[in-house]
Amino acid sequence: MRFTRRGVVLACAAAVGTVAAGLAGWQLNAGSGPASETPQVIIGDGIRTPAGMAWVPPGEFLMGSDSKLAQVNEKPAHKVRVKGFWMDLTHVTNDQFARFVEETGYVTTAERKPDWETIRVQLPPGTPRPPDEALVPGAMVFVGTEGPTSLAAYWKWWRYVPGANWRQPQGPGSSIEGKGDHPVVQVSYEDAKAYAKWAGKRLPTEAEWEYAARGGLEQATYVWGDELMPDGQRMANYWDTNQRSFPVVSPKAGGAVGTLPAGTFPPNGYGLFDMTGNAWQWVNDWYRADYFLMQSKLGAKVIDNPQGPSDSWDPSQPGVPANAPKRVIRGGSFLCNESYCLSYRPSARQGADPYSPMSHVGFRLVSDAPPP
Ligand SMILES: [Cu+2]
Numbered sequence: 001m002r003f004t005r006r007g008v009v010l011a012c013a014a015a016v017g018t019v020a021a022g023l024a025g026w027q028l029n030a031g032s033g034p035a036s037e038t039p040q041v042i043i044g045d046g047i048r049t050p051a052g053m054a055w056v057p058p059g060e061f062l063m064g065s066d067s068k069l070a071q072v073n074e075k076p077a078h079k080v081r082v083k084g085f086w087m088d089l090t091h092v093t094n095d096q097f098a099r100f101v102e103e104t105g106y107v108t109t110a111e112r113k114p115d116w117e118t119i120r121v122q123l124p125p126g127t128p129r130p131p132d133e134a135l136v137p138g139a140m141v142f143v144g145t146e147g148p149t150s151l152a153a154y155w156k157w158w159r160y161v162p163g164a165n166w167r168q169p170q171g172p173g174s175s176i177e178g179k180g181d182h183p184v185v186q187v188s189y190e191d192a193k194a195y196a197k198w199a200g201k202r203l204p205t206e207a208e209w210e211y212a213a214r215g216g217l218e219q220a221t222y223v224w225g226d227e228l229m230p231d232g233q234r235m236a237n238y239w240d241t242n243q244r245s246f247p248v249v250s251p252k253a254g255g256a257v258g259t260l261p262a263g264t265f266p267p268n269g270y271g272l273f274d275m276t277g278n279a280w281q282w283v284n285d286w287y288r289a290d291y292f293l294m295q296s297k298l299g300a301k302v303i304d305n306p307q308g309p310s311d312s313w314d315p316s317q318p319g320v321p322a323n324a325p326k327r328v329i330r331g332g333s334f335l336c337n338e339s340y341c342l343s344y345r346p347s348a349r350q351g352a353d354p355y356s357p358m359s360h361v362g363f364r365l366v367s368d369a370p371p372p
Contacts, residue, residue, distance in 0.1 A: 039216035041271035042372050044086060050369045053086040054271040056212045057371075060302055062219050063210050064292045065347035069221065073289040074347040077219065078296040080303045082211050084371050087204065088364040090262035090273045091183030091281065092195060094176045097166060100198050109188035110139040110165035110357040118355040122324045138162040139186045139357040141170055142335060144249030144257070151340055157247040166191075169258075169359050181261040183279040183362035189327045189354035192282045192363040201365035203284040206328045206349070207306045208366060213276065213331065213346040215269025223268045223275045223346050236265050236277030238344040239337035246337045257334055258359075276344040277336065279362035280329040280352075287326040287351030288313040314351040326351030333360035 042055035049055070063080040064070070100106060114135045120127065141161040149156055161171035166186045168174045176182070187195075196202050204212065213223050220226055224235045237260045239246055244253040263273040285308025288294070295303055312326040329352045332343030342348065352361065 039269045041267075041269075043089070043271055044369075044372075049372050050086050050367050052089055053367060053369075054089055055372050056082075056085055056087050056208070056270050056272075056366075058082060058084040059211065061211050061214060063207055063295075063347070065219065065345070067219075067221065067347075069342055069345065070347060073292065073349055075292060076296050077347075078292060078303065079301065080207050080211070080295075080306060082205075082208050082305055085204070085208060085212075086367040086369050087208075087212050087270070087272060088201075088366070089267070089271065091279055091362045091364045092192075093181050093262055094166070094184050095180035097184035097187070097195065098180075100195050104194075104198055106191075106194055106198075108166055108186070108191045108357065109355055110186050111137050113137055115355070122320055122353050122356075124319055125321065136162045137165070138171075139164040139169075139359065141359045142247070142257075144247045146248070146250045148245050148248060151246070164359070165357070170256075179259070179261075181263075182259045183262055183274070185259060185279050185359050185362050186357040187282075187362060188357045189282045189352070191357070195363075196365050199365060201367045203282060203363065204366040205306065206283045206285040206308055206330065207303075209281065209283045209330050210346055212270060212272060212366075213268065215272065215275070217269060221345060224266070234265070236274065236344050237334045238277045238332060239335050239340075241338045246340050247335070259334060259362075274331075276331045276346065276348075278334060279331075279360055280333050280343075280350070280358075281331045282352075282361065282363040283328045283330050284308065285328045286310065286312045287328045287349070289315060289351070312351060316351075325354060327354045328352075329361055335360050 039057065044050040044053045060079060060081045062077040064077045065074045066077050116129055116135065138161050140158055141164050142157060143159045144157050164171040164186060166184050167176060169176065169186045192203060214220065215223055217225060222228065222235065224230065229235065239257065249256055259278050265274065267273045268275055288309040290313060291309050295306065312324065313322055314326050315322045329350050332348055336343040
């Protein structure tokens with residue numbers, strides 16, 4: 001895998017002064033210092049420890065953000081403790097997902113006839129059932145616009161495309177050929193769970209995800225630090241509004257946008273790639289916009305290993321009942337940009353219909369295999 005060696009070297013660059021002697025090997029000395037110290041990258045060896053995963057040591061951190069860039073649902077920052085766990089170095093890729101489908105014959109949500117019972121709860125009460133012939137397999141595809149448009153009108157750049165699924169993420173005629181190392185997209189939360197069961201892993205909790213994403217940098221704006229482009233370097237696959245305005249995809253603007261190979265950009269402090277940008281990542285928790293506020297009111301000095309709320313609440317989408325089931329997605333995608341959502345920040349969070357596959361949502365998994 002071309003990203004691993006380069007990745008470890010880059011991840012350790014900041015620690016060269018203190019652990020230079022240890023840089024020769026894959027594994028640096030394990031330690032569990034305070035989160036503000038540069039963490040050490042430990043990659044599973046595939047023998048005693050899981051391959052393709054990095055160790056995220058147990059620790060405490062400030063979850064959420066009070067920064068002026070933060071949305072209301074990220075506030076307030078509150079102290080959380082998590083156990084140690086292994087996390088996939090990258091999103092689950094198309095190649096990996098293909099192996100799962102080959103072995104199990106699994107059929108994804110997007111490939112099945114939509115189930116009215118799961119759609120109904122995401123619509124205003126009393127919405128009539130569409131005729132059977134309208135309930136065709138498909139998925140939400142980012143289609144963009146030809147020219148600049150009001151950013152309030154998301155239905156102009158998103159479309160339900162019959163026939164869109166993980167093998168043809170933009171719909172019939174598109175494909176994942178040559179994209180084996182891209183994150184799999186057009187997978188629902190339910191699909192991610194099924195894959196996890198097969199892989200013997202699980203989806204991270206929201207707290208685990210944010211702790212891992214931060215890579216040991218307490219309250220940094222981005223997963224690599226506080227500067228968007230250190231030394232002028234792009235650090236993640238997000239939409240750069242200096243290059244083109246969102247959501248324009250005209251040939252003049254540069255054409256279509258999408259995922260990039262996993263591991264295109266440097267990893268974070270734990271050796272994890274693309275924790276923000278590229279594709280959103282499903283996590284296990286139910287989504288409540290006010291969850292962090294609820295947590296902060298518990299009165300606990302440190303909240304131990306939170307598992308998320310027991311129901312959903314999201315008042316942000318007009319027309320969708322606020323209590324419709326939503327799971328958390330994290331990390332943002334190739335669409336996230338300065339003018340719209342800034343979700344390539346480790347505290348950014350959104351809720352998503354667990355049965356709705358989208359062309360900018362994938363996932364990665366964690367494992368409770370023994371510590372290194
Ligand atoms: Cu976004």
